[in-house]
Amino acid sequence: MKKLLSISAVLSLLLFGCSKKDLGDFVQPVDLSFHVKFQDDVAELELPKKGAKVKIVNQQNNVEKEALTNESGVAVFESVAPGSYTVTASITINATDYTQLSGTYVDEDVVFNGNLSQQVISATNKSFTLTLEAGTIGDWVIKQVYYSGSNTARGASFRDQFIEFYNNSNKTLYADSMYFGQVIGVNNNTSGGKAGFTTLGQYDWAQSYGMSSTNPNDDYVYLKNLFMIPGTGTTYPVEPGKSIILAQTALDHTGPYVMADGLTQGITDPTLTVNLANADFEVYMGAYLEAQANAAGTSYTPYKWDVDNPAVPNVKVLFSTANRDLVLDATGRDAYVIFKETNLNSYKYYQLPTLTSAPTAASDLYIQVAKTKVIDAVEIQHSTASSRVPKRMPTSLDAGPTNNTSGQYSSESIVRKTKRTVSGRRILQDTNNSANDFVTKTKADPSKAASSFAD
Numbered sequence: 001m002k003k004l005l006s007i008s009a010v011l012s013l014l015l016f017g018c019s020k021k022d023l024g025d026f027v028q029p030v031d032l033s034f035h036v037k038f039q040d041d042v043a044e045l046e047l048p049k050k051g052a053k054v055k056i057v058n059q060q061n062n063v064e065k066e067a068l069t070n071e072s073g074v075a076v077f078e079s080v081a082p083g084s085y086t087v088t089a090s091i092t093i094n095a096t097d098y099t100q101l102s103g104t105y106v107d108e109d110v111v112f113n114g115n116l117s118q119q120v121i122s123a124t125n126k127s128f129t130l131t132l133e134a135g136t137i138g139d140w141v142i143k144q145v146y147y148s149g150s151n152t153a154r155g156a157s158f159r160d161q162f163i164e165f166y167n168n169s170n171k172t173l174y175a176d177s178m179y180f181g182q183v184i185g186v187n188n189n190t191s192g193g194k195a196g197f198t199t200l201g202q203y204d205w206a207q208s209y210g211m212s213s214t215n216p217n218d219d220y221v222y223l224k225n226l227f228m229i230p231g232t233g234t235t236y237p238v239e240p241g242k243s244i245i246l247a248q249t250a251l252d253h254t255g256p257y258v259m260a261d262g263l264t265q266g267i268t269d270p271t272l273t274v275n276l277a278n279a280d281f282e283v284y285m286g287a288y289l290e291a292q293a294n295a296a297g298t299s300y301t302p303y304k305w306d307v308d309n310p311a312v313p314n315v316k317v318l319f320s321t322a323n324r325d326l327v328l329d330a331t332g333r334d335a336y337v338i339f340k341e342t343n344l345n346s347y348k349y350y351q352l353p354t355l356t357s358a359p360t361a362a363s364d365l366y367i368q369v370a371k372t373k374v375i376d377a378v379e380i381q382h383s384t385a386s387s388r389v390p391k392r393m394p395t396s397l398d399a400g401p402t403n404n405t406s407g408q409y410s411s412e413s414i415v416r417k418t419k420r421t422v423s424g425r426r427i428l429q430d431t432n433n434s435a436n437d438f439v440t441k442t443k444a445d446p447s448k449a450a451s452s453f454a455d
Contacts, residue, residue: 012264049073062385113399135432138375176231185392196354
């Protein structure tokens with residue numbers, strides 16, 4: 001009886017503590033308008049605003065709606081349920097039109113994107129402005145990300161993860177000294193407005209101790225792990241339309257192998273996982289972690305699944321916070337960047353903005369990378385809309401996060417779409433909006449063959 005009375009009391013408060021008008025404003029569908037504008041440095045070019053595609057995604061049920069902007073750059077949505085939404089906008093300006101209007105020659109169409117993350121829509125909050133920004137289009141792109149891993153009992157769990165980098169240009173590129181990093185970010189939905197966080201719940205780097213940058217949240221990303229492909233500058237050529245595979249552990253995961261602790265890792269269903277013995281590079285953390293332990297005067301115990309394949313070159317581990325191997329978040333709450341740099345010593349490091357005192361020798365620090373340095377970036381989210389977390393990268397790097405269809409341990413990867421094929425060479429789509437650029441592959445494919453692409 002007490003339980004029934006408690007529930008009744010709560011319901012009474014909910015129902016009678018609010019006026020009918022308040023309840024009506026909350027539950028009644030509303031009409032929305034979004035006005036798009038171009039970033040300040042191109043606003044004066046008077047680029048056309050008609051035809052921008054605006055998409056809203058309900059974060060509770062994943063329901064999507066789309067609308068196109070009119071001549072004035074306004075998109076209208078009718079009868080939208082109040083709630084929290086992710087909003088993206090994208091428009092492609094023809095290369096000829098852009099060249100004529102800007103006076104700057106471009107040989108590819110220019111894509112502008114906008115994003116509003118975790119935007120609350122209600123009867124009193126239904127008119128918005130979206131700023132469209134043009135991202136960097138690089139020669140290198142991230143082609144495939146296998147973050148989900150395979151079945152934990154019958155497959156390889158997270159041990160078979162890999163990422164694939166693709167030469168999207170028409171000339172030979174060199175992978176030497178290419179950096180690959182994972183972006184640090186908040187993986188919950190409960191931090192909005194707290195000390196050290198933005199109102200949307202992501203880290204507010206402006207509050208980080210000793211921050212010297214003017215616009216630290218929008219002009220930079222902050223990395224928790226950083227790796228570099230070795231080489232002298234011309235050691236690892238990659239021809240146009242070819243790629244390289246970076247494996248967590250470059251072994252054949254479809255069969256048993258001996259782990260670092262001397263025991264054997266078995267496999268129940270080889271069809272669920274992949275053979276990474278032919279990967280181009282692997283991440284081996286053992287030497288890095290052992291050196292750290294020696295410097296700290298502590299003992300080192302090898303991580304049993306971090307096995308070094310001597311036949312596959314190791315990337316350089318520049319730093320890693322807490323990880324004992326390259327582990328991609330199997331649920332998808334992650335983001336990755338690639339960039340090149342000749343003077344990494346000039347980069348600054350900061351501790352989390354939730355910490356108010358000066359960092360010590362034992363503090364975890366995160367490297368600050370200017371978005372202008374980033375060649376390509378991909379942000380990933382949870383496959384379940386209600387489990388998605390605040391966006392962690394600037395819109396100009398990736399306007400819309402992507403995800404696979406079935407979630408963690410599904411054997412699925414995400415693969416970048418093919419834009420067109422020229423003389424047998426695939427040119428992959430790169431609009432700096434992963435939600436548009438990637439699709440789900442039902443089984444990850446590190447073969448680099450035709451089967452590894454998406455049309």
